[in-house]
Amino acid sequence: MSRRPLLLIPMLSLVALLSACAGPMPQPDPSEAWIGLQEEAPNDLLAERVDGQKIDDGRYFQVKPGAHRLDVTLFEESIGDANQQDCDGHISYSAFKAGEHYKLVESSLGSEVSARLYDAKGKQVASTHDFACMPG
Template sequence: MTFKPLLLIPALGLVALLSACAGPMPQPDPGEAWIGLQEEAPNDLMAERVDGHKVDDGRYFQVKPGAHRLDVTLFEENVGDANQQDCNGHLSYGGFKAGEHYRLVESSLGTAVSARLYDAQGRQVASTHDFNCMPG
């Protein structure tokens, strides 16, 4: 009896799951603000919640104009170490504008983890509060 078909089923499930995450980005709604995420390699920064409500796609935020709280999770890979840290952080910004594109950029220096929000002109408009990191 061969076990190859049994191994193939979980592998196909994983491929399907990963391909769903890597699908094309939707078109931004011009009536909302778009917030893209940028992390340092090999880390992964994921969108989690807007104003306490879970987001549908962890690759970006899209919000109505005005004030919002954005919650993110950073999966921090330590170079040369198999351990991962999961870091949770948030930022609040009151000036989101319809049709504007923003970037939330992660930065890690040693054990300090932060992220800064930049507007379309490249100006920093907000930064995260302290990240809370735990071994993953």
């Protein structure tokens, strides 16, 4: 028996497992604000907490209208290097609106890591420079 079919089975199992983990994004609740995350490749930005409360899905935030603090973790990969930094930061915004879509965008320049919050029109409404990074 050829080794090729034997290698194909584990590879297909891995693909199925990884696609199940990501799952489809839920539909936004129109009574809440939706905050999507955007990172620079090869980094990963994950949602952690809203107002100190742990959230279930690290791919986005949903919040009631008003003021909230969003805590995120950035897993920053160094290009051409096996080192990774884990960076924790937060951003606060006082005017989240029901049914609005926001985007939290990570930016890394040298050792500086920041994030900016944009509203649905692309206007920057909040930013942070308070990420604390540690080797991963």
